[in-house]
Amino acid sequence: MSLSATSPSQRRAVRTAVPGPRSAELHARRTGAVAQGVGSVLPAYVEAAGGGVVVDVDGNHLIDLASGIAVTSVGNAAPRVVEAVQRQAERFTHTCFMVAPYESYIAVCETLNTLTPGDNEKRSALFNSGAEAVENAIKIARHATGRPAIITFDHAYHGRTNLTMALTAKNMPYKHRFGPFAPEVYRVPTSYPYRDGLSGAEAAARAIDLIDKQVGADNVAAVIIEPIQGEGGFVVPAEGFVPALAAWARGSGAVLIADEIQTGFCRTGTWFASEHEALVPDLITTAKGIAGGLPLAAVTGRADLMDAVHTGGLGGTYGGNPIACAAALATIQTMHELDLRAAARRIESVMRPRLAALAAKHGGEVRGRGAMLAIEIVVPGTRTPDPARTASIAAACHRAGVLVLTAGTSGNVLRFLPPLVIGDDLLREALDVLEGAFADG
Ligand code: PLZ
Numbered sequence: 414m415s416l417s418a419t420s421p422s423q424r425r426a427v428r429t430a431v432p433g434p435r436s437a438e439l440h441a442r443r444t445g446a447v448a449q450g451v452g453s454v455l456p457a458y459v460e461a462a463g464g465g466v467v468v469d470v471d472g473n474h475l476i477d478l479a480s481g482i483a484v485t486s487v488g489n490a491a492p493r494v495v496e497a498v499q500r501q502a503e504r505f506t507h508t509c510f511m512v513a514p515y516e517s518y519i520a521v522c523e524t525l526n527t528l529t530p531g532d533n534e535k536r537s538a539l540f541n542s543g544a545e546a547v548e549n550a551i552k553i554a555r556h557a558t559g560r561p562a563i564i565t566f567d568h569a570y571h572g573r574t575n576l577t578m579a580l581t582a583k584n585m586p587y588k589h590r591f592g593p594f595a596p597e598v599y600r601v602p603t604s605y606p607y608r609d610g611l612s613g614a615e616a617a618a619r620a621i622d623l624i625d626k627q628v629g630a631d632n633v634a635a636v637i638i639e640p641i642q643g644e645g646g647f648v649v650p651a652e653g654f655v656p657a658l659a660a661w662a663r664g665s666g667a668v669l670i671a672d673e674i675q676t677g678f679c680r681t682g683t684w685f686a687s688e689h690e691a692l693v694p695d696l697i698t699t700a701k702g703i704a705g706g707l708p709l710a711a712v713t714g715r716a717d718l719m720d721a722v723h724t725g726g727l728g729g730t731y732g733g734n735p736i737a738c739a740a741a742l743a744t745i746q747t748m749h750e751l752d753l754r755a756a757a758r759r760i761e762s763v764m765r766p767r768l769a770a771l772a773a774k775h776g777g778e779v780r781g782r783g784a785m786l787a788i789e790i791v792v793p794g795t796r797t798p799d800p801a802r803t804a805s806i807a808a809a810c811h812r813a814g815v816l817v818l819t820a821g822t823s824g825n826v827l828r829f830l831p832p833l834v835i836g837d838d839l840l841r842e843a844l845d846v847l848e849g850a851f852a853d854g
Pocket of ligand 1: 482542543544545547570571572573639643644672673674675700701
């Protein structure tokens with residue numbers, strides 16, 4: 414593991430209630446200042462973080478199984494990232510690439526064009542957030558095809574802006590009373606083997622039949638899909654589902670957009686989850702893990718599509734900010750140096766057997782790939798989602814100093830996204846805590 418001298422010690426320590434008294438004070442202060450619409454999974458306020466640990470203002474050391482939602486894959490405040498940010502901040506903080514450009518933006522695009530699946534000619538454009546990347550991928554697909562319709566899936570998550578809310582499936586909390594939503598977005602069933610029992614080919618045929626009959630192939634600009642659904646509950650589609658949709662898109666003149674914002678950058682044991690099925694998407698959206706915690710996002714894909722847009726048609730004040738670009742280059746270098754793809758697979762080998770034992774005992778299903786693993790929690794002896802038990806197990810983990818997240822349209826999936834630099838001992842300790850939480854929950 415690579416940690417800086419100032420990194421917190423790599424151990425769990427629960428000194429007060431979690432959240433403790435200093436966090437409670439900050440939380441009271443927050444209530445008078447921060448809009449209530451912005452929530453926090455665990456209101457233990459952070460003072461420092463590094464490796465596999467988050468330290469709160471009460472001195473509790475929490476084991477981090479969240480990585481700020483799959484962002485700090487290289488570890489929090491990773492040494493190379495910190496150094497690159499400091500060096501860049503001293504040189505210049507912003508010029509706006511659309512006003513006065515700089516080299517690091519080009520270097521990030523070159524790196525993305527090489528790292529993403531497919532050895533075809535590619536181009537990239539940089540943005541700030543995942544939602545913004547998705548919005549731009551759809552702008553590009555519509556512009557290049559001259560068609561309006563976008564196909565999205567049950568349980569999909571693509572963001573919180575107006576267009577991406579329309580793409581996102583779940584009403585609460587993301588969409589409730591925020592409509593009307595962007596038009597020309599059509600939702601079709603996905604492949605969810607645990608719940609639909611269909612093969613990839615069968616699930617794809619079901620989706621394609623709906624698209625053909627209800628939308629019309631000639632109207633479709635793009636099909637957007639997460640190779641493994643993130644917020645939707647780490648749903649891994651049956652083998653062949655995504656390739657069948659890709660083949661349909663190719664035959665129909667529609668653009669296949671792989672949203673790898675959560676799955677990208679070593680998270681699933683490969684650079685991108687598309688690689689597990691040898692998929693070469695037309696466009697790919699990335700964010701999160703790309704820059705070690707700095708806000709950066711990208712659209713990468715076929716040069717003919719990307720270059721179809723007129724000059725000036727894509728952009729934004731901060732897209733590809735120089736500090737974020739410096740962080741991205743340092744992040745990707747760290748991923749190479751520490752072989753974080755192998756680290757993700759190692760994390761899976763430690764976690765999966767222990768999660769499988771829990772599922773064998775309590776029911777439900779273990780899913781995911783690499784360091785993107787989850788357990789779907791059901792009423793024992795059934796497949797009925799049990800969100801209440803899921804929430805109580807998550808709360809028990811939090812009290813014991815393990816930061817976990819939930820997911821799923823029914824809120825009954827406990828998901829694990831550890832930093833890829835987490836040590837095995839911390840991981841095992843977190844699993845001990847999780848087992849205790851299941852036993853008590
Ligand atoms: N596409 C696949 O996972 C972000 C959302 C957290 P932004 N997922 C975390 C929340 O509750 O807001 C995500 C994703 C996929 C797009 C996005 C959107 O990325 O950077 O949050 O805009």
